[in-house]
Amino acid sequence: MRIKLPVLALLATVGLVACAGRARSPSEPEGGAIFFTTVVQTSVPGQSGGELRQVIRDAATWTRVWADLRAGSSLPATPPAVDFSFEMVIVAAMATQPCISQVTVRSINGDAGKTGNILADVLEEPPASTCHCITSQRAFHVVRLPRTDGSVQFTVTTAPRAC
Numbered sequence: 001m002r003i004k005l006p007v008l009a010l011l012a013t014v015g016l017v018a019c020a021g022r023a024r025s026p027s028e029p030e031g032g033a034i035f036f037t038t039v040v041q042t043s044v045p046g047q048s049g050g051e052l053r054q055v056i057r058d059a060a061t062w063t064r065v066w067a068d069l070r071a072g073s074s075l076p077a078t079p080p081a082v083d084f085s086f087e088m089v090i091v092a093a094m095a096t097q098p099c100i101s102q103v104t105v106r107s108i109n110g111d112a113g114k115t116g117n118i119l120a121d122v123l124e125e126p127p128a129s130t131c132h133c134i135t136s137q138r139a140f141h142v143v144r145l146p147r148t149d150g151s152v153q154f155t156v157t158t159a160p161r162a163c
Contacts (some may be wrong), residue, residue, distance in 0.1 A: 031111035034118065036145035039080050039089065043101055043139040044073040052093035052140070053122075055152045058084055065091060069140055088147045092122045092154065093140035099133035100161060101126050103141045111148065118152045125161035132163075 049068065056062045059082070066079035069091070082089055092103050102125040110118035122141075127133070 031116055032109065034108040034110060034145055036090075036105070036108050036143040038105075039082075039142040039144050040069075040075065041102075041104065041141040042073070042075075043137040044069075044071070045135045045137045047072045047138040048096045048136070049093065049138050051095045052091055053154045054091045056082075056089040056091065057147065057149075062089060069093070069142070082144055084147065086147055087144050089142060089144055090120055090152065091140060091142050092120070093138060094124055094126065096136050096138045097126050098136050099127035099131040100163060101137060101139040102161060103139045105141045105143050108143070108145060111150065116148065117150045118148060120152060120154050122154055122156045124156055124158045126158065128160040128162050130163065131161075 049071075052065075054065060056065060062079050062082060062084070067077075069075070070077070090105065090108070092105055094101055094103050104123045104125075105120055106123050107121045108118060109121075110116050125139075
């Protein structure tokens with residue numbers, strides 16, 4: 001059986017393209033999805049506070065941030081235990097909203113446990129403009145993941161939440 005040269009060239013090109021995979025953008029961290037667990041995801045009625053995007057790698061900072069997050073809530077005074085020699089915490093909080101709201105860390109990608117960069121994808125759901133509520137609230141999501149000394153960047157998508 002003889003295969004003509006143009007057909008061979010086409011097959012070789014298709015094979016190279018199939019093996020090449022997707023190109024990584026310069027802002028996308030190397031590595032893949034990083035497993036994380038939720039420590040707490042809630043909204044605290046009446047709590048005032050600003051937007052917060054923070055990476056916590058030590059117990060003293062965790063205790064201070066936890067005290068601010070739990071203010072005026074029924075969350076325990078002692079922060080959940082974290083072994084900072086192997087883990088770190090990421091906090092995503094919205095500024096106080098006039099009504100119902102939610103923050104969700106949807107995914108984290110990068111090189112956990114290495115010095116690579118991490119990208120945390122956050123969804124903020126502030127109240128829709130048609131919402132009318134009696135009390136304000138502050139929403140936050142706290143997650144625990146393997147420790148890395150690399151930088152953490154946040155990408156935030158905002159989608160108003162219906163009442």
